[in-house]
Ligand SMILES: [Zn+2]
């Protein structure tokens with residue numbers, strides 16, 4: 001028997017950390033933080049941390065990575081298995097988390113030395129994607145791209161005769177990033193930990209894009225500005241390319257950080273989707289073409305921003321920081337809030353208490369401009385979770401990355417579906433500190 005112990009990430013959004021234990025081996029999948037209050041950390045067991053044999057990191061986002069230094073503080077001496085691209089991005093997330101903690105006067109539960117103690121081992125140097133290799137004695141591993149951000153992976157592990165699948169954060173609908181179907185590599189698993197962040201949402205990416213397009217167009221037509229706060233890497237780059245194709249006649253202003261993410265993709269095309277779009281233009285040449293444009297509006301000073309804010313009417317503004325916690329995001333909001341034609345358009349998760357969340361709860365308390373949330377998919381919705389349950393049929397399936405109530409509802413819906421197909425499978429909705437034997 002093996003045991004899954006949830007340190008965080010199930011029944012909630014944030015602090016993903018899943019421990020897999022057999023009698024001899026203890027593995028940790030991800031170790032992230034949660035941007036609520038002054039910051040929440042996984043419910044780690046200090047006596048277990050020094051006994052962990054290996055840690056696997058699925059991608060760089062803070063809700064999967066930023067609590068890793070605490071492991072070293074608590075005596076972990078092993079390695080962190082991840083991709084080279086993820087390791088290169090993680091530092092930015094550590095930095096933004098320490099800024100967040102400072103902002104709330106909270107002290108970090110680790111020091112710089114702990115962060116510098118992290119010893120990475122690279123999955124993509126050890127083995128090609130979709131290829132088994134021995135990570136540590138007794139543990140076989142395989143990785144594939146999960147389509148969620150550059151460097152993001154899913155993992156398959158073989159430990160003492162058990163097969164474990166962890167989807168990481170997964171989407172098969174990215175316009176930019178490639179994903180490798182895990183179904184081609186494993187025909188079953190004993191345990192699957194499945195990204196179900198948008199699990200009760202039945203819309204496809206195309207549905208989402210149609211809604212986004214209508215929402216943005218109506219703001220532009222009434223002479224308003226659309227502010228799109230997005231994370232520096234991930235959906236920001238995708239939405240940027242999409243916006244350039246969709247709104248050819250409107251000025252689009254881009255904060256520098258987003259272009260950096262675009263350049264990284266160009267230098268690491270192995271994470272890109274390999275197909276050409278309907279115009280026949282390869283993705284990589286689209287990216288090159290985009291970065292070489294001489295009409296990109298990238299402000300390099302506050303004076304420049306103010307100038308464009310004054311002179312451009314109907315326009316789209318891409319800024320970094322999806323939860324609008326940074327000074328720059330607040331500054332932009334202050335510039336736009338007085339005009340009811342303007343729209344603040346949020347497209348991803350807004351953690352409780354963040355400025356984006358406060359705006360969504362009571363927009364009129366802060367200004368006259370409109371505030372809306374329209375999701376852009378970077379996680380699995382209902383149909384995706386359902387498909388994953390059949391691509392890798394697993395005896396036990398643990399749905400993660402969404403609030404408990406939503407996960408319960410999804411579980412209920414899936415059980416009806418799965419029961420109808422008469423499949424032998426168990427679906428679990430768990431919370432932090434719970435355990436599952438398998
Ligand atoms: Zn993520």
Ligand SMILES: [Zn+2]
Nearest residue numbers: 061063064169
């Ligand atoms: Zn996540």
